[in-house]
Amino acid sequence: MAHNDRRVGDSIRVFCSHCEVNTAGRIEGILHDDETDDEGRPVLGILLQLVRCSHCQSGLLVQSWDHPDGWQDSNTLWPGPQSKLSPLVPHRLQLAHQEAELCFSAKAYMATVVMVRRTLEGVCADQGATAKVLMRALEELRDSGKIEGRLFDWAQDLRVLGNQGAHFSDAEVSREDAEDALALAEALLDYIYVLAVRYEEFSKRRQRTRTAEPPRLLDSLRGVTEDGQQQP
Ligand SMILES: [Zn+2]
Structure with a gap:
Protein backbone atom coordinates (compact mmCIF):
# COMPACT_ATOMS: atom_id res chain seq x y z
CA MET A 1 0.00 0.00 0.00
CA ALA A 2 2.75 2.41 0.85
CA HIS A 3 4.04 4.63 -1.92
CA ASN A 4 7.51 5.42 -0.69
CA ASP A 5 8.35 2.48 1.53
CA ARG A 6 10.62 2.79 4.50
CA ARG A 7 13.66 0.61 4.93
CA VAL A 8 16.02 -0.39 7.69
CA GLY A 9 18.66 2.32 7.95
CA ASP A 10 16.28 5.19 7.03
CA SER A 11 16.05 8.16 9.35
CA ILE A 12 12.64 9.35 10.63
CA ARG A 13 11.36 12.04 12.99
CA VAL A 14 10.19 10.60 16.33
CA PHE A 15 9.26 11.65 19.82
CA CYS A 16 11.70 9.91 22.15
CA SER A 17 9.97 9.19 25.47
CA HIS A 18 13.33 8.33 27.07
CA CYS A 19 14.88 11.76 26.61
CA GLU A 20 11.52 13.53 25.97
CA VAL A 21 12.50 15.37 22.79
CA ASN A 22 11.37 15.34 19.17
CA PRO A 42 -6.09 -4.27 3.40
CA VAL A 43 -8.01 -1.16 4.47
CA LEU A 44 -5.30 0.70 6.33
CA GLY A 45 -1.57 0.30 6.02
CA ILE A 46 0.14 0.28 9.42
CA LEU A 47 3.87 0.13 9.89
CA LEU A 48 5.59 -0.81 13.15
CA GLN A 49 9.18 0.35 13.38
CA LEU A 50 11.91 -0.41 15.85
CA GLN A 63 3.77 3.28 14.59
CA SER A 64 2.94 5.04 11.30
CA TRP A 65 -0.10 5.02 8.98
CA ASP A 66 -0.18 4.83 5.22
CA HIS A 67 -1.28 7.97 3.41
CA PRO A 68 -1.15 9.02 -0.29
CA ASP A 69 1.68 11.43 0.62
CA GLY A 70 3.68 8.75 2.43
CA TRP A 71 3.77 7.38 5.99
CA GLN A 72 2.06 9.73 8.41
CA ASP A 73 1.88 10.39 12.12
CA SER A 74 4.83 8.61 13.64
CA ASN A 75 3.46 7.73 17.04
CA THR A 76 5.70 6.36 19.79
CA LEU A 77 3.92 3.29 21.23
CA TRP A 78 6.68 2.19 23.59
CA PRO A 79 7.90 3.25 26.00
CA GLY A 80 4.87 5.32 27.04
CA PRO A 81 5.31 8.83 28.36
CA GLN A 82 7.34 9.10 31.59
CA SER A 83 5.02 9.21 34.55
CA LYS A 84 4.82 12.61 36.22
CA LEU A 85 3.34 11.05 39.34
CA SER A 86 5.04 11.15 42.72
CA PRO A 87 6.39 7.84 44.09
CA LEU A 88 4.01 8.46 47.03
CA VAL A 89 1.09 7.45 44.77
CA PRO A 90 0.42 3.70 45.34
CA HIS A 91 1.97 1.46 42.67
CA ARG A 92 -1.34 -0.02 41.47
CA LEU A 93 -2.75 3.44 40.85
CA PHE A 104 -3.82 8.51 24.96
CA SER A 105 -0.49 8.25 23.17
CA ALA A 106 -2.05 5.61 20.86
CA LYS A 107 -4.89 8.10 20.16
CA ALA A 108 -7.42 5.76 21.84
CA TYR A 109 -9.37 8.55 23.57
CA MET A 110 -12.38 6.46 24.65
CA ALA A 111 -10.06 3.89 26.22
CA THR A 112 -8.18 6.77 27.93
CA VAL A 113 -11.27 8.03 29.78
CA VAL A 114 -12.32 4.48 30.68
CA MET A 115 -8.88 3.92 32.24
CA VAL A 116 -9.12 7.25 34.08
CA ARG A 117 -12.45 6.09 35.51
CA ARG A 118 -10.78 2.84 36.59
CA THR A 119 -8.05 4.85 38.32
CA LEU A 120 -10.79 6.71 40.24
CA GLU A 121 -12.28 3.37 41.33
CA GLY A 122 -8.83 2.39 42.56
CA VAL A 123 -8.49 5.63 44.54
CA CYS A 124 -11.86 5.07 46.22
CA ALA A 125 -10.98 1.49 47.20
CA ASP A 126 -7.52 2.52 48.42
CA GLN A 127 -8.99 5.32 50.53
CA GLY A 128 -11.41 2.93 52.21
CA ALA A 129 -14.69 3.72 50.41
CA THR A 130 -17.02 0.73 50.68
CA ALA A 131 -19.76 1.59 48.12
CA LYS A 132 -19.62 -0.52 44.96
CA VAL A 133 -21.11 2.21 42.73
CA LEU A 134 -18.45 4.81 41.89
CA MET A 135 -20.78 7.79 42.38
CA ARG A 136 -21.55 6.65 45.95
CA ALA A 137 -17.90 5.81 46.64
CA LEU A 138 -16.85 9.36 45.64
CA GLU A 139 -19.57 10.76 47.92
CA GLU A 140 -18.12 8.68 50.75
CA LEU A 141 -14.70 10.25 50.16
CA ARG A 142 -16.28 13.70 50.15
CA ASP A 143 -18.24 13.01 53.35
CA SER A 144 -15.13 11.76 55.12
CA GLY A 145 -13.27 14.93 54.06
CA LYS A 146 -10.74 13.18 51.79
CA ILE A 147 -11.77 15.11 48.68
CA GLU A 148 -13.51 18.41 48.89
CA GLY A 149 -15.40 21.03 46.88
CA ARG A 150 -14.06 21.48 43.39
CA LEU A 151 -12.02 18.26 43.48
CA PHE A 152 -15.20 16.30 44.12
CA ASP A 153 -16.83 18.02 41.10
CA TRP A 154 -13.81 17.11 38.91
CA ALA A 155 -13.99 13.50 40.02
CA GLN A 156 -17.72 13.37 39.22
CA ASP A 157 -17.10 14.81 35.74
CA LEU A 158 -14.35 12.24 35.11
CA ARG A 159 -16.72 9.49 36.21
CA VAL A 160 -19.43 10.69 33.75
CA LEU A 161 -16.88 11.00 30.92
CA GLY A 162 -15.62 7.50 31.72
CA ASN A 163 -19.18 6.18 31.44
CA GLN A 164 -19.46 7.83 28.04
CA GLY A 165 -16.34 5.96 26.93
CA ALA A 166 -17.44 2.64 28.44
CA HIS A 167 -20.93 2.40 26.92
CA PHE A 168 -21.54 1.93 23.22
CA SER A 169 -23.14 5.11 21.89
CA ASP A 170 -22.72 7.81 19.24
CA ALA A 171 -21.09 10.17 21.74
CA GLU A 172 -17.43 10.62 20.78
CA VAL A 173 -14.68 11.36 23.28
CA SER A 174 -12.53 14.17 21.89
CA VAL A 194 1.08 14.12 48.05
CA LEU A 195 -0.41 17.47 49.08
CA ALA A 196 -2.86 16.21 51.71
CA VAL A 197 -0.10 14.11 53.36
CA ARG A 198 2.37 16.99 53.17
CA TYR A 199 -0.14 19.42 54.66
CA GLU A 200 -0.79 17.04 57.53
CA GLU A 201 2.96 16.84 58.27
CA PHE A 202 3.30 20.62 57.99
CA SER A 203 0.37 21.08 60.32
CA LYS A 204 1.82 18.68 62.93
CA ARG A 205 5.23 20.38 62.74
CA ARG A 206 3.66 23.80 63.26
CA GLN A 207 1.74 22.45 66.21
CA ARG A 208 4.97 21.12 67.79
CA THR A 209 6.79 24.42 67.16
CA ARG A 210 3.97 26.38 68.72
CA THR A 211 3.95 24.31 71.91
CA ALA A 212 7.77 24.25 72.12
CA GLU A 213 8.46 27.96 71.63
CA PRO A 214 5.70 30.11 73.02
CA PRO A 215 7.90 32.83 74.64
CA ARG A 216 9.42 34.09 71.34
CA LEU A 217 6.25 35.85 70.28
CA LEU A 218 5.71 37.30 73.75
CA ASP A 219 9.31 38.60 73.81
CA SER A 220 8.92 40.37 70.50
CA LEU A 221 5.68 41.91 71.69
CA ARG A 222 7.53 43.22 74.75
CA GLY A 223 10.17 44.74 72.45
CA VAL A 224 13.03 42.30 73.13
CA THR A 225 15.42 41.71 70.18
CA GLU A 226 16.72 38.28 69.26
CA ASP A 227 19.96 38.66 71.25
CA GLY A 228 17.98 39.53 74.33
CA GLN A 229 18.66 43.33 74.26
CA GLN A 230 15.82 45.66 75.06
CA GLN A 231 14.85 47.66 71.97
CA PRO A 232 15.24 51.46 72.28
ZN1 LIG B 1 16.18 9.59 23.18
Whole structure:
Protein backbone atom coordinates (compact mmCIF):
# COMPACT_ATOMS: atom_id res chain seq x y z
CA MET A 1 0.00 0.00 0.00
CA ALA A 2 2.75 2.41 0.85
CA HIS A 3 4.04 4.63 -1.92
CA ASN A 4 7.51 5.42 -0.69
CA ASP A 5 8.35 2.48 1.53
CA ARG A 6 10.62 2.79 4.50
CA ARG A 7 13.66 0.61 4.93
CA VAL A 8 16.02 -0.39 7.69
CA GLY A 9 18.66 2.32 7.95
CA ASP A 10 16.28 5.19 7.03
CA SER A 11 16.05 8.16 9.35
CA ILE A 12 12.64 9.35 10.63
CA ARG A 13 11.36 12.04 12.99
CA VAL A 14 10.19 10.60 16.33
CA PHE A 15 9.26 11.65 19.82
CA CYS A 16 11.70 9.91 22.15
CA SER A 17 9.97 9.19 25.47
CA HIS A 18 13.33 8.33 27.07
CA CYS A 19 14.88 11.76 26.61
CA GLU A 20 11.52 13.53 25.97
CA VAL A 21 12.50 15.37 22.79
CA ASN A 22 11.37 15.34 19.17
CA THR A 23 14.40 14.06 17.35
CA ALA A 24 15.67 11.90 14.51
CA GLY A 25 15.81 8.13 14.85
CA ARG A 26 17.31 5.33 12.77
CA ILE A 27 14.99 2.48 11.71
CA GLU A 28 16.48 -0.82 12.90
CA GLY A 29 13.53 -3.10 12.07
CA ILE A 30 10.19 -2.97 10.24
CA LEU A 31 6.93 -4.92 10.47
CA HIS A 32 3.91 -4.32 8.21
CA ASP A 33 0.78 -4.76 10.31
CA ASP A 34 -2.04 -3.66 7.94
CA GLU A 35 -5.65 -3.55 9.08
CA THR A 36 -7.88 -5.68 6.85
CA ASP A 37 -11.63 -5.99 6.20
CA ASP A 38 -13.68 -9.19 6.68
CA GLU A 39 -12.40 -10.58 3.37
CA GLY A 40 -8.77 -9.98 4.22
CA ARG A 41 -8.35 -6.95 1.94
CA PRO A 42 -6.09 -4.27 3.40
CA VAL A 43 -8.01 -1.16 4.47
CA LEU A 44 -5.30 0.70 6.33
CA GLY A 45 -1.57 0.30 6.02
CA ILE A 46 0.14 0.28 9.42
CA LEU A 47 3.87 0.13 9.89
CA LEU A 48 5.59 -0.81 13.15
CA GLN A 49 9.18 0.35 13.38
CA LEU A 50 11.91 -0.41 15.85
CA VAL A 51 13.82 2.84 16.05
CA ARG A 52 17.04 3.95 17.78
CA CYS A 53 16.90 7.51 19.11
CA SER A 54 19.81 9.51 17.68
CA HIS A 55 19.87 11.63 20.83
CA CYS A 56 20.11 9.02 23.64
CA GLN A 57 20.59 5.82 21.56
CA SER A 58 17.67 4.08 23.31
CA GLY A 59 15.16 1.86 21.51
CA LEU A 60 11.58 2.89 20.64
CA LEU A 61 8.58 1.21 19.02
CA VAL A 62 7.02 3.66 16.55
CA GLN A 63 3.77 3.28 14.59
CA SER A 64 2.94 5.04 11.30
CA TRP A 65 -0.10 5.02 8.98
CA ASP A 66 -0.18 4.83 5.22
CA HIS A 67 -1.28 7.97 3.41
CA PRO A 68 -1.15 9.02 -0.29
CA ASP A 69 1.68 11.43 0.62
CA GLY A 70 3.68 8.75 2.43
CA TRP A 71 3.77 7.38 5.99
CA GLN A 72 2.06 9.73 8.41
CA ASP A 73 1.88 10.39 12.12
CA SER A 74 4.83 8.61 13.64
CA ASN A 75 3.46 7.73 17.04
CA THR A 76 5.70 6.36 19.79
CA LEU A 77 3.92 3.29 21.23
CA TRP A 78 6.68 2.19 23.59
CA PRO A 79 7.90 3.25 26.00
CA GLY A 80 4.87 5.32 27.04
CA PRO A 81 5.31 8.83 28.36
CA GLN A 82 7.34 9.10 31.59
CA SER A 83 5.02 9.21 34.55
CA LYS A 84 4.82 12.61 36.22
CA LEU A 85 3.34 11.05 39.34
CA SER A 86 5.04 11.15 42.72
CA PRO A 87 6.39 7.84 44.09
CA LEU A 88 4.01 8.46 47.03
CA VAL A 89 1.09 7.45 44.77
CA PRO A 90 0.42 3.70 45.34
CA HIS A 91 1.97 1.46 42.67
CA ARG A 92 -1.34 -0.02 41.47
CA LEU A 93 -2.75 3.44 40.85
CA GLN A 94 0.44 4.46 39.04
CA LEU A 95 0.00 1.45 36.73
CA ALA A 96 -3.64 2.34 36.01
CA HIS A 97 -2.67 5.93 35.25
CA GLN A 98 0.21 4.83 33.01
CA GLU A 99 -2.19 2.65 31.04
CA ALA A 100 -4.49 5.67 30.57
CA GLU A 101 -1.46 7.63 29.28
CA LEU A 102 -0.55 4.79 26.94
CA CYS A 103 -4.10 4.76 25.50
CA PHE A 104 -3.82 8.51 24.96
CA SER A 105 -0.49 8.25 23.17
CA ALA A 106 -2.05 5.61 20.86
CA LYS A 107 -4.89 8.10 20.16
CA ALA A 108 -7.42 5.76 21.84
CA TYR A 109 -9.37 8.55 23.57
CA MET A 110 -12.38 6.46 24.65
CA ALA A 111 -10.06 3.89 26.22
CA THR A 112 -8.18 6.77 27.93
CA VAL A 113 -11.27 8.03 29.78
CA VAL A 114 -12.32 4.48 30.68
CA MET A 115 -8.88 3.92 32.24
CA VAL A 116 -9.12 7.25 34.08
CA ARG A 117 -12.45 6.09 35.51
CA ARG A 118 -10.78 2.84 36.59
CA THR A 119 -8.05 4.85 38.32
CA LEU A 120 -10.79 6.71 40.24
CA GLU A 121 -12.28 3.37 41.33
CA GLY A 122 -8.83 2.39 42.56
CA VAL A 123 -8.49 5.63 44.54
CA CYS A 124 -11.86 5.07 46.22
CA ALA A 125 -10.98 1.49 47.20
CA ASP A 126 -7.52 2.52 48.42
CA GLN A 127 -8.99 5.32 50.53
CA GLY A 128 -11.41 2.93 52.21
CA ALA A 129 -14.69 3.72 50.41
CA THR A 130 -17.02 0.73 50.68
CA ALA A 131 -19.76 1.59 48.12
CA LYS A 132 -19.62 -0.52 44.96
CA VAL A 133 -21.11 2.21 42.73
CA LEU A 134 -18.45 4.81 41.89
CA MET A 135 -20.78 7.79 42.38
CA ARG A 136 -21.55 6.65 45.95
CA ALA A 137 -17.90 5.81 46.64
CA LEU A 138 -16.85 9.36 45.64
CA GLU A 139 -19.57 10.76 47.92
CA GLU A 140 -18.12 8.68 50.75
CA LEU A 141 -14.70 10.25 50.16
CA ARG A 142 -16.28 13.70 50.15
CA ASP A 143 -18.24 13.01 53.35
CA SER A 144 -15.13 11.76 55.12
CA GLY A 145 -13.27 14.93 54.06
CA LYS A 146 -10.74 13.18 51.79
CA ILE A 147 -11.77 15.11 48.68
CA GLU A 148 -13.51 18.41 48.89
CA GLY A 149 -15.40 21.03 46.88
CA ARG A 150 -14.06 21.48 43.39
CA LEU A 151 -12.02 18.26 43.48
CA PHE A 152 -15.20 16.30 44.12
CA ASP A 153 -16.83 18.02 41.10
CA TRP A 154 -13.81 17.11 38.91
CA ALA A 155 -13.99 13.50 40.02
CA GLN A 156 -17.72 13.37 39.22
CA ASP A 157 -17.10 14.81 35.74
CA LEU A 158 -14.35 12.24 35.11
CA ARG A 159 -16.72 9.49 36.21
CA VAL A 160 -19.43 10.69 33.75
CA LEU A 161 -16.88 11.00 30.92
CA GLY A 162 -15.62 7.50 31.72
CA ASN A 163 -19.18 6.18 31.44
CA GLN A 164 -19.46 7.83 28.04
CA GLY A 165 -16.34 5.96 26.93
CA ALA A 166 -17.44 2.64 28.44
CA HIS A 167 -20.93 2.40 26.92
CA PHE A 168 -21.54 1.93 23.22
CA SER A 169 -23.14 5.11 21.89
CA ASP A 170 -22.72 7.81 19.24
CA ALA A 171 -21.09 10.17 21.74
CA GLU A 172 -17.43 10.62 20.78
CA VAL A 173 -14.68 11.36 23.28
CA SER A 174 -12.53 14.17 21.89
CA ARG A 175 -8.76 14.41 22.17
CA GLU A 176 -9.17 17.53 24.34
CA ASP A 177 -11.53 15.75 26.77
CA ALA A 178 -9.18 12.78 27.07
CA GLU A 179 -6.20 15.08 27.64
CA ASP A 180 -8.07 17.08 30.31
CA ALA A 181 -9.22 13.83 31.96
CA LEU A 182 -5.58 12.73 32.29
CA ALA A 183 -4.53 16.09 33.74
CA LEU A 184 -7.42 16.12 36.26
CA ALA A 185 -6.71 12.53 37.31
CA GLU A 186 -3.08 13.51 37.89
CA ALA A 187 -4.12 16.52 39.97
CA LEU A 188 -6.48 14.36 42.01
CA LEU A 189 -3.79 11.75 42.74
CA ASP A 190 -1.36 14.51 43.61
CA TYR A 191 -3.83 16.14 45.97
CA ILE A 192 -4.77 12.97 47.85
CA TYR A 193 -1.39 11.23 48.04
CA VAL A 194 1.08 14.12 48.05
CA LEU A 195 -0.41 17.47 49.08
CA ALA A 196 -2.86 16.21 51.71
CA VAL A 197 -0.10 14.11 53.36
CA ARG A 198 2.37 16.99 53.17
CA TYR A 199 -0.14 19.42 54.66
CA GLU A 200 -0.79 17.04 57.53
CA GLU A 201 2.96 16.84 58.27
CA PHE A 202 3.30 20.62 57.99
CA SER A 203 0.37 21.08 60.32
CA LYS A 204 1.82 18.68 62.93
CA ARG A 205 5.23 20.38 62.74
CA ARG A 206 3.66 23.80 63.26
CA GLN A 207 1.74 22.45 66.21
CA ARG A 208 4.97 21.12 67.79
CA THR A 209 6.79 24.42 67.16
CA ARG A 210 3.97 26.38 68.72
CA THR A 211 3.95 24.31 71.91
CA ALA A 212 7.77 24.25 72.12
CA GLU A 213 8.46 27.96 71.63
CA PRO A 214 5.70 30.11 73.02
CA PRO A 215 7.90 32.83 74.64
CA ARG A 216 9.42 34.09 71.34
CA LEU A 217 6.25 35.85 70.28
CA LEU A 218 5.71 37.30 73.75
CA ASP A 219 9.31 38.60 73.81
CA SER A 220 8.92 40.37 70.50
CA LEU A 221 5.68 41.91 71.69
CA ARG A 222 7.53 43.22 74.75
CA GLY A 223 10.17 44.74 72.45
CA VAL A 224 13.03 42.30 73.13
CA THR A 225 15.42 41.71 70.18
CA GLU A 226 16.72 38.28 69.26
CA ASP A 227 19.96 38.66 71.25
CA GLY A 228 17.98 39.53 74.33
CA GLN A 229 18.66 43.33 74.26
CA GLN A 230 15.82 45.66 75.06
CA GLN A 231 14.85 47.66 71.97
CA PRO A 232 15.24 51.46 72.28
ZN1 LIG B 1 16.18 9.59 23.18
